[in-house]
Amino acid sequence: MNIPEILFYSFTFILVGSAFGVVFHRNPVKSAMFLVLFFVGLAAMYALIGAEFMATLQVLVYVGAIMVLFLFVIMLISVREEALLNMGGNAGRTVIIAVLVLAFSLQFWVLLGGFMKSQGEHVVNGAAPYSTEVMNYTTGEKLLIKGNAEVISYTLFEKYLLPFELISLVLLVAVLGGILLTKHKRETLQ
Amino acid sequence: MENIFKFQDLILSAPQMILISGALLILLLQVVLPGFRRVLAFYIALISLFASLYVVTYGIPGTAFYGLLSGNPEGGTVFQGNLRLNSYIQHYSFLILLAVTIMLFFIKRVFSEQKLELAEVYQFLLYIGAGSIFTVSANDLMTMFIGLELSSLPFFILAAWDRGRATATEAAVKYYFLSTIGIAFMLLGIALVYGGSGSTRLSEVLPVVFAEDSFSYKLLAAGWFLIIGGFLFKIAVVPFHGWVADVYDGAPSVITAAMASIVKISAVGAVFRILQFMQPDMHMILNTGIIVFAVASMVYGNMATLNQNYLKRVFAYSSIAHAGYIITMFMFFPESFKAISLRTEASSALYFYILAYALTSILAFATIAYLENGEERGLTFDHLKGLSKKNPFAAFLLSVSALSFAGIPPLAGFFGKLFLLKVLISAGYYYLAVVMIVTSLVGVYFYIRIVFYAYWDFEDENARSGTLPPFRGIFAWSAAIVTAVLVLGIGFYSESIFNFARVASELIQ
Incomplete structure (x- = not known):
């Protein structure tokens, strides 16, 4: 394991953990704080694959602007702590959860297959692959240009x-x- | 530089651009013009729709934009390869514009009756039309996705348009959340396709050659299946059908008519076009899934209708069954079918079916919309009893749409089913054809029930047809008559429409 790889796995841990924190925490303000942590972790991921412009934007836009808006809304409507919903209460919810789990495991299976197979071979045609080779880009030169603001603006x-x-x-x-849907007095509607 | 934006791109994508300019003009005039009236918004929308229809039909002389009638032999790409221009797309654009134009008249009448008319409705309709055409004509997965968003976002808002009614709000929220989940899966699919092939341009995805068990190939396969799944959600096939009944029932009936027709036209047109950019051997796996989904939709859609008492729910469940018939045409993409030109047959059969289905849906749901008099829940079979005496025109329209859904000759729905069966049988899918015929027979029961209740001379204390409002208004009559004549008439021209669409689908790319 080289250093980028260790960084990748530790940030993955932070990302998944904070995502769970967003969903499962009872206090909405703390949930929002976990979301901030998630966005920062995501920015770190962008930086790891050499997309430093994306990382900066992620911090500026999401952490700086959107999360402040989130917290304002939470403050204005004064949400209290919520009890967790009773999951799987009806059939529709179960189906949705099943489909989500299925899709996740499908993706996981595909990615896992990729990790097993493509340790050495790298046949992705120009796109940033999800394989371990991603980490090598921080040391290598191949994809460094992809993160530049110039390339993004051209695209x-x-x-x-x-x-x-x-x-x-x-x-x-x-x-x-x-x-239209939230305005109190419309010209014609009730 | 080929990548630079050219003014010509705007001309070559004229149908969408006309609609978008019309919508923005409405928005602008509302702010700028002091004495802005809603009827002005209606006429702006009408003019832009007619202009767009004209452009699609006759083309723009002196440019590469050929019309529907003059054909488009070469085709081409617009906006740096983001949009595709060919005859197949013109056909579907025409269909979308036709449906939007008919819906414009219906919505004008019904919403002004129910005091729900705002200028924004017409603006949203134009966005729906433009977004649907973008979806069908996209040559890039990102453009397709954003076109789909542009066409479905107004529907979420319009479904909740009748804010006072709890069912409408419920329908809008359900539709919004479930659609968002479906779209999110599609977006994940697009990301995986990009990861696998290195491009989101459809024409650049296919030529990429893979080793069969390479990582990229698996990414691409997973991506394509997620994208197709997202579209099947829009078409409402059985594993993705949960939202249909509640949303179709809860939304205002005219909006349901638009939803059932326009969304399906654009989704079907887009999915049939992008299927040919899948790697050929992935289609073998996909076909298995499609057979299962199609049979499940046919059986479920027709069976679930049997014990429904609300008319809108009857038509909602039957739309699931029709979605099952529709997706059988997605199976003709493996290489073996290309040789015997079954793919082009399937394409034109699908085109005729979706034309017949969209017109019939519009007729059915719009007639229900006229008959509703603002009660909390919609029409039941009790409302239909003795309808032919109280309201003969509405009884006639409902019967025409029910019989067309059932597939009784010489109505449009019959020829749609006939072409589908013909393609299925000549491809050797006998069991699917049998399932289709048997489930249609089950379906005939409740369609005939509608006609029976409307025309049978009931002396029943439950009969509530007298409480329904009369059918009136020039927009109501003209739009209803045009749609009914089309449903009655296109059957007689089915052969020429079929051949006309076949010419287009030979050039599909």
Whole structure:
């Protein structure tokens, strides 16, 4: 085990642990704090694969802006501690959980197969692989350029220009819907 | 540089751009224009839809954008390869625009009657149309995903439009959460496909050659199956059907009509197009799943309908059965079917079926929407008793849609089923054809029950057809008559529509 690998596994541990903390903690403020920890851990992961720009953005946007908003909302609506819901109460919930578990194990199986097989071979065509080789990129040079702001901006404004612009429409629809559904006095509705 | 944005891209994606400009114009005028009236929003939406329909049908002279009638021999890509342009996509765009236009009239009438009309409704309808066309025409998985979001987000809002009703809010919340989960799986699938092939461009995914048991191949397979699963959720096939009954029942009935038609058209058009970018040997695994899902949907959808008393639930469950019929056409992608051109047959059979199904759904749910008079729950069979005397036009419309769903000749639904059966039998899937016929026969029972209740001369103290509002309004009549004539009439032109769609599907890419 080299150092990036040790770092990877320790951050994985933090990520999974804090994700559980978000879901299972009774106090919403503490849940939000676990979410902050999760985002920071994710930023560290980005840094590990050499995407330092993504890591910076992750900290700035999620930890800096979105989590503050979360905490404001929690403060404004003064949520109290909640008891855990009775899981698996009805059939629909059970099906959803079963599908989630199934999908997770499928993914896990695929990834595990990859770890077993691709210790040496590396046949991914240009994409960042999920294999152990990811860790080598911190020492190697191959994917270092992928993390640069330059590459991201070229991708965003050339190759993916259309989806990028369309997202603004999706957000516009979401904003309009939020206003319309929560506004107290509309012109015609009850 | 080929990657730079060109003005020509906007022209080549004219149908979507017209709709989006119309929607933004409505938004802008609401703020800027002092005496803004809702009817202005309606006419802006109508004009943009008609302009878009015209462009799709006749094309833009002098550009590479060929219309439906002139054909598009070469096809091409727009927006740096984000969108695809060909005849198959024009066909589905036309269908989406037709459904949105019909729904515009229905929604205008019903929402102004129920005092639910706001200018934003028309704006949302335009977004739905544009998003659906983006979904069908996407050449990139990210564009497809965002198009799907753009077309489904307005539906979550419109489902909760009648805020006063608890069932509407419940329907919206259910639809929103379950859709989000389904979409999240699809997004994970897109990420895995990207991880496996190194590209999200559909045309760049297929040529990548893998060793059969390599890591990337497994990633790609898992990714594709998750993407297809997300689409099957939108089409509402049996393992992913849990939301259908409650959402279709709870949402306002006109919105249900739009949901049942537009969402399915775009999902089916997109999934049939992206299936050909899967590696051929993955299709063998997928086909097994599709057979299981299709049989389960046919059986469940038809059986669950039998003890329903609410009309909207009847049609909701029958839509699950129809989804089962639809997905049987997704099985013709292994190499062996390409040689005997069964794939193009399947494509045009699917096109005709989805055309017939969408029109019939619109007719059924929109008629129910007219007949509802703001009661807490929808129509039951008691409301239908003696309907032909109190409200002959509504009884006629309901009967036409029920018989078309049942597959009685010469209505549209019959020819849809006929083409599906023809393709299935010539491919050798005899048992699937038998299951389809038998479950359809079960289904005929409750469809005929609707006609029977509406036309039988009941002297029953339970009969409540007198409490229903009369069918009136110029928009109501015109839209209903157009849809009914289409459902009655396209059967007579089924052969030419089938051949017309086949010409398109030979060029599908």
